[in-house]
Amino acid sequence: MSESGVGESDAWRAGILLRQVHQRKHQAIDAALAALGVSMSQYVVLLAVVEHPDSSAHELAVSTAQTDQSLGALVRRLVDSGLVERTSGPGRVHRHRLTARGHDLVERCEGVVTRALKEEFSALSDAELAQLRDMLERL
Template identity: 30%
Template sequence: MSERQDSPASNAEPVDPLRVWFRFIRLSRRVTAAVATELRELGLSIPQFDVLSTLSEREGLTQQELAARLYVTKGNVSGLIDRLVEAGLVERRPIPGDRRSHALHLTEAGAEVADRGIAAQADYVARTLGQLDETDLRAFEDLVVKWRELARADAAS
C-alpha cells in the first residue's frame, strides 16, 4: 500500500464518504478475521460465539428472540443451536405453557467457553482500539453512534 492509502487524508483535501466507507469495511474485515482466529483456538466460529456471548448476557431467550438480537433468521439460529447443544455448550429448556418454544441456556461448559471468548475479544480490543487516547476514542464512539442513528433512520424510511 502506498503512504497515501495508509495515512488519513490531510485536512486540506475534501473527505470522500465512499473512501471512508471502504476503509471502514476493510477494517471490519481485518478485525473480524483477527478475532475469528482467536475464537478458532477456542473451537468456536464467530456465529457460535455470538450465540454464547448473547446468552451469557441474557439466558432464557427463545430461538426467535435470539435470532432478532443477532439480526439473523430463525433458521440460521436453529442450526447453530443444534450444534451447540450437541457440543454440550447450550441446552434447551421447556417453557411452561408453550409447547412450541424452548428457553436457551448455557451449560457450565458453555459459560466457561463464552467467558474465554469474551476475554479473547477484550484482549484484542485492548491491543488495538484500546491504544487510542481518550479524546480519539470518545470522538470515534460519537461518530459510530451518529452513523448508527443515520442507518436506523434510513432503515425506517
C-alpha cells in the same frame, strides 16, 4: 463516475470502511478464538445467551443481527456441543441458557477477545474509540 455520484460520497466510503474494519476484526477474533475451538459467530451467540437468558431463537437472531435460519444452525451446534441448553417454552418456542461448560468457555474467551480487539483498534486513543462508539450508536 461524477463527483456527485453515490460511490464518491462520504456516506458510501464510510460504509465501505466500516465493512472492511468489521471483516478484519472478525478474522482477527476468529483466529484468536480458534485455539479454544470456537468461532466469533458462535462466541457472539454465546454472549447473547449470557446477556438475554431464556431468549427464544428468534430473539437471539434479532440481538445478533442474524437470520432465524443461520442462528438456528449455530444454536443447534452449541446445544450439540453441550454449551447451551434448550428448554421448552410456550407453544413451540424454546428458551436458551448457557450450561456450566458454556459459562466456562465464555470466561476463557474474554481475555482472548479483549486482546484481539485492543490490537484491532490500537490506532485509536481511548477517547477516539469512545467517540466512534458514540457516533455508531447514533446511527
